[in-house]
Amino acid sequence: MSDELTRRLRELAEGAEAPPRLPGAGIRAAAGRRRHRRRTTAFLAGGCAAATLAAVLTVHVTGEGTGHGAEQRSSPLASPGPDRSSGRDVPYVTVDLSRQVLTTEGRELPVSLDTTGTPTPTGLMTVTGKETVRLVSGDTEASAGTRSVRLRWVLELAPLDRTDTAPGEKPKPGTGAYIASALTDEQAAPGDDDTTTGWITLRPTDAAWLYEQLPEGAVIEIIARSTPATPATPAAPTTVKATPTTAKVTPTATP
Amino acid sequence: MTEEEFDAFYATAFPRLAGQLFAFTGDHGEAQDVVQEAFVRAWDRRREFLADGAPEAWIRTVAMRLAVSRWRRARRWLELMRRNPPPEHAPGPEPERAVLVDALRRLPEAQRMAVVLHHLCDLSVEQVASETGAPVGTVKARLSRGRAALARELAPGEGEKEHGRVR
Numbered sequence: 001m002s003d004e005l006t007r008r009l010r011e012l013a014e015g016a017e018a019p020p021r022l023p024g025a026g027i028r029a030a031a032g033r034r035r036h037r038r039r040t041t042a043f044l045a046g047g048c049a050a051a052t053l054a055a056v057l058t059v060h061v062t063g064e065g066t067g068h069g070a071e072q073r074s075s076p077l078a079s080p081g082p083d084r085s086s087g088r089d090v091p092y093v094t095v096d097l098s099r100q101v102l103t104t105e106g107r108e109l110p111v112s113l114d115t116t117g118t119p120t121p122t123g124l125m126t127v128t129g130k131e132t133v134r135l136v137s138g139d140t141e142a143s144a145g146t147r148s149v150r151l152r153w154v155l156e157l158a159p160l161d162r163t164d165t166a167p168g169e170k171p172k173p174g175t176g177a178y179i180a181s182a183l184t185d186e187q188a189a190p191g192d193d194d195t196t197t198g199w200i201t202l203r204p205t206d207a208a209w210l211y212e213q214l215p216e217g218a219v220i221e222i223i224a225r226s227t228p229a230t231p232a233t234p235a236a237p238t239t240v241k242a243t244p245t246t247a248k249v250t251p252t253a254t255p
Numbered sequence: 256m257t258e259e260e261f262d263a264f265y266a267t268a269f270p271r272l273a274g275q276l277f278a279f280t281g282d283h284g285e286a287q288d289v290v291q292e293a294f295v296r297a298w299d300r301r302r303e304f305l306a307d308g309a310p311e312a313w314i315r316t317v318a319m320r321l322a323v324s325r326w327r328r329a330r331r332w333l334e335l336m337r338r339n340p341p342p343e344h345a346p347g348p349e350p351e352r353a354v355l356v357d358a359l360r361r362l363p364e365a366q367r368m369a370v371v372l373h374h375l376c377d378l379s380v381e382q383v384a385s386e387t388g389a390p391v392g393t394v395k396a397r398l399s400r401g402r403a404a405l406a407r408e409l410a411p412g413e414g415e416k417e418h419g420r421v422r
Contacts, residue, residue: 002374005405009278009375012352016277017270018287024262027291031299 093210093220095200097122102179102202104213112182112201120198121159121177122224127216129156134180152181153207157220177222181207256301265294268311275315279371280322281360289325293317315376316386323364358408366401369394 022030093104095111097120102109113120134151157176182201200222202210214220256264269290276286293314297304304313359367365387372378372386373394384394 002402005370005402006374008351008355008409009371012355013271013274013278013375015274015352016283016286017274018283020265020269021287021291024258024265027265027294028258028261028298030295034295035299 093214093218095120095220095222097223098225102200102206102210104210109202109206109210112199120200120222121157122222123176124160125157125176125220125222126160127155127214127218127220128158128176130154130211130214130216131156132211152204153179153202153211155179155211155214160219179207179210179220256305261298261301264310268314269294272311272315272318275371275375276318276322278359278375279319279367281356285322285325286318289318289321290314292321312376319368323368354409355405358405361408362401362404365389366397366404369397370401370405373398 020027093102095102097113100111100113102111131154132152134154156178159176177198177200179200179202181204201207272290272293273283273287276290277283280286280289296317297310297314304310359370362370368387369383372383373380378386380391380394380398383389383398384391387394389397
């Protein structure tokens with residue numbers, strides 16, 4: 001039986017031989033993606049307990065001031081964008097407006113959100129641009145039109161479900177929400193007592209961490225409140241006013 | 256191992272390993288899934304993988320463990336599958352092979368692994384013992400029981416059967 005069994009098993013295995021479904025490069029790429037996720041998890045397990053301060057923001061950023069002196073990491077148009085043809089837009093990050101919490105990789109980060117009159121855009125979005133620093137100028141109570149504000153760790157988002165974007169076409173940059181670091185180091189503001197005019201702002205350390213985690217093309221779902229204040233408006237930063245400790249960022253029409 | 260070397264090894268070894276894992280899992284898709292996953296892990300752990308000195312055996316071991324792990328996670332589903340094997344979507348096996356696949360599926364996991372490693376992958380009993388972490392005597396017993404069970408399935412009347420039990 002042994003020899004016969006060996007023969008039949010070999011025939012069976014040879015008959016079941018199949019070529020690889022992925023090329024070698026695909027295997028290596030999958031290993032790379034997994035390594036990246038593992039590093040992220042390890043980072044989270046280690047804990048990022050050092051919560052720096054957050055702020056109550058009251059800045060008003062003008063659209064024409066955006067981008068001056070900014071360190072552009074890459075053009076939004078160069079971003080790969082999500083694969084919409086697959087029909088699977090798996091949220092990598094969720095922002096729950098009701099809870100004022102950004103959730104990713106099992107971690108919950110408090111965020112500052114909109115005011116009633118200037119809602120944060122909602123829906124499924126993708127990262128279309130990243131800037132470590134965005135220098136914006138705008139009006140402040142003290143010096144209209146002359147104040148410059150350095151926004152850190154800016155993630156520019158564009159909605160995935162826009163009807164004017166064909167399947168496979170890259171989402172239009174500057175048509176969704178923005179995520180950035182809060183402007184001051186004041187503690188306890190994100191997720192608590194501050195508001196922005198549409199931007200999603202995080203504690204500086206959280207914002208820096210998130211910036212590193214999210215590549216262009218990452219998917220973010222911004223979950224609306226059960227009774228949204230007003231329909232989402234495509235956002236670009238516009239400064240209204242600012243003080244050393246408070247700032248408010250208002251989304252306005254796309255530049 | 257360079258990328259080119261890995262790719263060449265992958266292209267060469269994948270079909271053979273997929274066939275071996277099919278004998279173990281009885282499912283084409285499952286076999287290819289676990290082999291592919293084993294290669295992903297291999298690239299990520301190249302040092303360990305190469306230090307082993309037998310890269311194909313390393314891949315096979317990982318793939319088999321993955322298959323076992325999947326089964327254990329979905330034991331209830333597996334039981335259902337055993338009672339009602341899914342239709343083959345890939346090129347259907349010939350009747351003789353279908354009988355063998357069915358007979359292998361009916362073997363307990365440990366016996367099947369021992370049979371496949373020993374009779375298909377040419378591992379000695381000692382190597383199977385090392386591979387599976389079982390004592391040599393246990394491996395011998397598994398092989399004996401596995402062969403007896405297969406003999407009953409493949410050549411009815413020749414199996415060592417007594418009141419439904421293997422002697």
